[in-house]
Amino acid sequence: MIPELGQFALVLAALVALVQSIVPLVGAARANARWMAFGSSAAIAQCALIVVAFLTLAYAHIVSDFSVQNVVENSFAAMPLLYKITGVWGNHEGSMLLWVMILAFYGMLIGVFGSNLPRGLKARVLAVQGMVGLGFLTFILATSDPFARLADAPPDGQGLNPLLQDPGLAFHPPFLYLGYVGFSVAFSFAVAALIEGRVDPAWARWVRPWTLAAWSALTLGVAMGSWWAYYTLGWGGWWSWDPVENASLMPWLAGTALLHSAIVVEKRDALKSWTILLAILTFSLSLVGTFLVRSGLTTSVHSFALDPERGIFVLGLLAAATGGALTLYAIRAPSLKVGGLFQPISREGALVLNNLLLSTMCATVFIGTLFPTFLSAIGVTVSVGPPYFNSTFLPLSIPMVAALGVGPLLAWKRADLGGALARLKFAALAMAVVVAGVYAINHRGPLLALPAMAGAIWLIVSAITEIAARIRLGQIPLAHSLTRAAALPRSAWGTMLAHAGVGVMIAGMTGTALWTVERIQAMAPGDSVELAGYQVHLDSVGPVKGPNYDAERGIFTVTRNGKVVTTLTPERRTVHPQEQAVTNIGIHTDFLADIYAVIGEPDPGRPGAYVTRLYHHPLVPWIWVGAVIMVLGGILSLSDRRLRVGAPTRRPVHIHGAVSAE
Amino acid sequence: MRRLIFILPILVFVGLVAYFATPLLNQTDPTLIPSPLIDKPVPTFDLPPLPGHQKGLNSADLKGQVQIVNIFASWCIPCRAEAPVLMGLAKTAHVPIRGINQKDKPEDAEAYLRELGDPYTSIGMDADRRVSIDWGAYGAPETFIVDAEGRIRFKQAAPLTQADVRDTILPLLAKLGAK
Numbered sequence: 001m002i003p004e005l006g007q008f009a010l011v012l013a014a015l016v017a018l019v020q021s022i023v024p025l026v027g028a029a030r031a032n033a034r035w036m037a038f039g040s041s042a043a044i045a046q047c048a049l050i051v052v053a054f055l056t057l058a059y060a061h062i063v064s065d066f067s068v069q070n071v072v073e074n075s076f077a078a079m080p081l082l083y084k085i086t087g088v089w090g091n092h093e094g095s096m097l098l099w100v101m102i103l104a105f106y107g108m109l110i111g112v113f114g115s116n117l118p119r120g121l122k123a124r125v126l127a128v129q130g131m132v133g134l135g136f137l138t139f140i141l142a143t144s145d146p147f148a149r150l151a152d153a154p155p156d157g158q159g160l161n162p163l164l165q166d167p168g169l170a171f172h173p174p175f176l177y178l179g180y181v182g183f184s185v186a187f188s189f190a191v192a193a194l195i196e197g198r199v200d201p202a203w204a205r206w207v208r209p210w211t212l213a214a215w216s217a218l219t220l221g222v223a224m225g226s227w228w229a230y231y232t233l234g235w236g237g238w239w240s241w242d243p244v245e246n247a248s249l250m251p252w253l254a255g256t257a258l259l260h261s262a263i264v265v266e267k268r269d270a271l272k273s274w275t276i277l278l279a280i281l282t283f284s285l286s287l288v289g290t291f292l293v294r295s296g297l298t299t300s301v302h303s304f305a306l307d308p309e310r311g312i313f314v315l316g317l318l319a320a321a322t323g324g325a326l327t328l329y330a331i332r333a334p335s336l337k338v339g340g341l342f343q344p345i346s347r348e349g350a351l352v353l354n355n356l357l358l359s360t361m362c363a364t365v366f367i368g369t370l371f372p373t374f375l376s377a378i379g380v381t382v383s384v385g386p387p388y389f390n391s392t393f394l395p396l397s398i399p400m401v402a403a404l405g406v407g408p409l410l411a412w413k414r415a416d417l418g419g420a421l422a423r424l425k426f427a428a429l430a431m432a433v434v435v436a437g438v439y440a441i442n443h444r445g446p447l448l449a450l451p452a453m454a455g456a457i458w459l460i461v462s463a464i465t466e467i468a469a470r471i472r473l474g475q476i477p478l479a480h481s482l483t484r485a486a487a488l489p490r491s492a493w494g495t496m497l498a499h500a501g502v503g504v505m506i507a508g509m510t511g512t513a514l515w516t517v518e519r520i521q522a523m524a525p526g527d528s529v530e531l532a533g534y535q536v537h538l539d540s541v542g543p544v545k546g547p548n549y550d551a552e553r554g555i556f557t558v559t560r561n562g563k564v565v566t567t568l569t570p571e572r573r574t575v576h577p578q579e580q581a582v583t584n585i586g587i588h589t590d591f592l593a594d595i596y597a598v599i600g601e602p603d604p605g606r607p608g609a610y611v612t613r614l615y616h617h618p619l620v621p622w623i624w625v626g627a628v629i630m631v632l633g634g635i636l637s638l639s640d641r642r643l644r645v646g647a648p649t650r651r652p653v654h655i656h657g658a659v660s661a662e
Numbered sequence: 663m664r665r666l667i668f669i670l671p672i673l674v675f676v677g678l679v680a681y682f683a684t685p686l687l688n689q690t691d692p693t694l695i696p697s698p699l700i701d702k703p704v705p706t707f708d709l710p711p712l713p714g715h716q717k718g719l720n721s722a723d724l725k726g727q728v729q730i731v732n733i734f735a736s737w738c739i740p741c742r743a744e745a746p747v748l749m750g751l752a753k754t755a756h757v758p759i760r761g762i763n764q765k766d767k768p769e770d771a772e773a774y775l776r777e778l779g780d781p782y783t784s785i786g787m788d789a790d791r792r793v794s795i796d797w798g799a800y801g802a803p804e805t806f807i808v809d810a811e812g813r814i815r816f817k818q819a820a821p822l823t824q825a826d827v828r829d830t831i832l833p834l835l836a837k838l839g840a841k
Contacts, residue, residue, distance in 0.1 A: 233739075240739045277671060312683075319679050326672035333668045370682075385801060386737050387765055520773045600777055611776055 003068050006056030007147040010097075013049035013104070014137035016042050020107075020130030024123035025195075036119050039126030040111035046133060047108035050101045057097060057146050058088045067153040070094060070146050076159035076577060078548050086170035087160040093146035095173055099290060100136045102174075102181040106210075107133065110185065117206060124192035125185075132184055135317045143310045159548070162575035162582045168228040172221060176248060179218020180286035183255055185210040187283035190276045191325050194332040199272040204265035207279070209638055211262060215255045216634030222248045223627035230620070231585055238512065238623060241389045246369040247289035250362050254282040257358040260351050268348055268412060269339035274355070276336075277329060284322040285362070291318070343414040350407030357400045364392045401455040401506070404499060405462035409469060423469055427461035445515055452510035459503030463496045494637030498630045505626025511593075511619025519614045522603035532616035534595060535559045536568075541599065541610055549573040549582070554599035554610065556586065568597040591625070593618040699814050704731075705796035709786025713768050719760050719786030725812040728757050728838045730805060730831075732782070733794055735764045736774035738802040744821035745778035751827055752781035755835055761785035764794050764802050807831070809838050 020042035027035025568586030600611035711718035761782035807816040
């Protein structure tokens with residue numbers, strides 16, 4: 001009975017979404033206030049109904065109701081409660097339900113907190129949200145019913161994919177979806193603006209906090225995914241340019257571009273049609289990201305089961321959403337007024353460069369992910385996999401990093417590049433020191449490390465320089481500078497953190513890409529291996545039993561100059577009931593480097609010995625520390641009063657040309 | 663002219679949808695990309711072995727009996743998923759499995775084989791990917807079946823699964839008269 005309740009709620013939610021996508025839109029066209037106001041109520045009702053459906057499915061998983069097919073396929077009575085809960089979204093149907101629940105949640109937030117939006121705009125935004133929701137609810141009901149029952153309930157389930165039974169991965173999809181789906185708000189705002197035929201700084205000011213929230217969540221989601229890959233897959237890498245990873249990177253790149261171009265719309269009333277286009281493309285890429293792995297278009301190790309019927313449906317939805325929005329764009333965007341003009345050397349110019357580079361990176365990933373067949377068909381031979389991405393992505397990062405340091409120091413409209421560079425003398429000095437330091441410590445290491453680490457410190461110091469310049473540190477008495485610092489908007493600090501976070505991340509990537517030490521060998525208990533100045537000693541290998549797995553555990557003692565640093569206990573698990581082998585890695589971190597140990601198969605050539613892999617990964621934790629710093633920057637900006645209170649009323653056109661909206 | 667720029671996104675998008683919809687609508691599995699090389703003789707090539715190994719791989723090795731050719735690389739994550747399937751296939755199929763190791767460092771390839779097992783009768787190092795291109799391969803993993811006359815009879819551009827082995831590979835090997 002209870003699963004049917006969930007299905008009933010889902011059908012009702014689809015009906016509400018249908019009405020939500022029509023009534024407010026008609027109301028806005030006819031200036032009917034009550035019809036427009038209906039959008040908010042519908043958005044709240046739709047959200048409540050989907051929450052009911054989701055909780056119903058969660059309940060079926062928690063009590064292990066094996067009459068529900070979804071529970072049978074993805075749960076197991078003896079599984080820990082945490083994974084019973086996270087197993088709700090560890091499969092296609094459940095994750096789709098989570099997807100529409102988050103979509104409806106954003107719609108509800110607009111309905112409840114969008115009281116400062118003009119009524120017409122709000123009604124149209126909610127109607128577009130309703131259309132997207134309707135599309136995906138129909139998709140779930142037609143092809144991916146999470147509540148399907150089995151006539152004969154089996155005594156136990158088949159269990160959740162062992163790789164998904166991990167706390168890091170458990171919370172990776174919700175954050176990823178908060179990001180993907182969050183961009184639906186920017187999409188809806190863009191479509192609503194095209195319907196209205198008006199984009200102005202106030203519009204950008206409404207869009208920015210939503211984009212920022214989605215971007216922060218997506219950054220965290222992608223970082224969690226790569227962290228998970230690093231510590232569970234056991235090959236010592238953190239990014240492999242797998243289609244699924246690329247699928248999350250593309251909306252991130254487009255969303256980052258959107259975040260920056262919206263600033264130009266807000267401050268300078270320029271780049272309007274480009275920003276609208278980016279908003280449409282960012283959400284479209286999120287849709288591609290969600291569905292690429294389910295469509296059968298690409299193959300990947302961590303994709304859900306494929307089904308051609310679903311692929312067609314999803315492509316149809318994507319065609320309707322993106323195709324509809326782009327058609328509207330083709331018709332309405334030419335009539336958008338061109339805004340403020342600017343010189344190439346200016347803050348706007350720097351942001352345009354940022355957008356060009358980010359879009360190119362995004363296109364590079366898109367082509368590398370989706371077009372290998374296409375490219376070979378036209379006779380171009382591009383190697384797919386890390387060699388392709390490294391050779392296209394890295395060259396684009398160089399101008400990106402260089403410009404990122406200077407951009408924030410440039411003035412709007414027309415800037416003095418020489419002056420900005422002069423202010424960056426400390427950053428230049430820091431680069432010189434770092435290059436010398438890196439060379440002194442590791443002069444035999446790859447030369448690429450020198451520019452890469454210089455780029456990292458350049459970003460960090462230039463981000464601090466920008467704040468120092470704004471508070472005129474060293475130019476006026478310190479107390480005055482501190483007063484100025486306290487008065488700086490939080491968004492300024494947020495920018496600094498986000499940009500510095502990129503620097504920290506680049507340092508982490510460089511360290512692990514160029515200085516990793518790897519030792520692969522057969523080791524028997526009693527053997528010792530030297531690893532980057534440490535001695536790794538295998539004490540013993542023995543069987544252990546977990547709640548739903550059996551494992552062989554190796555115990556390694558790591559010493560340095562005779563002193564014990566840590567004990568690592570990697571395992572090779574066989575998880576029941578699937579009998580799937582999973583590696584469990586031993587990691588020790590001191591935040592400057594990780595020591596990483598994997599125990600493999602018994603060595604056939606030598607009885608009692610096991611294949612072991614030991615890594616020393618310098619700076620690798622900085623990748624995720626950098627990501628967290630970026631997210632903190634996003635959250636700090638989001639808490640800025642100007643964004644929280646929302647935009648002032650739309651700028652009257654005529655009153656004193658000099659009055660600024662800021 | 664200015665208007666054209668705004669129409670461009672939708673035109674590109676329509677092209678993309680058409681491109682991706684075709685294989686889906688035809689109900690063909692996009693991983694079974696028909697290769698123009700099917701039923702053609704294998705390309706002429708001669709690849710060196712991994713350092714320290716006796717045999718590499720060349721076109722002459724592929725004559726005389728039915729064989730499987732698998733393109734792999736240590737940087738390729740789907741290859742890792744495929745590795746246990748190939749190990750199983752090596753035990754059940756009784757035909758040589760030849761490896762083309764694509765764009766890899768020898769030490770990485772060695773580590774990969776130590777970790778995941780070595781199902782290959784012999785391996786050729788395709789360091790610059792030239793030979794893979796001659797085979798019409800666009801990535802890794804890809805698997806080919808070559809008959810006793812040295813003609814390519816089958817190609818799959820995706821990791822082999824147990825189901826592929828059971829439903830496609832083993833029946834085809836039997837049909838081609840593998841001993």
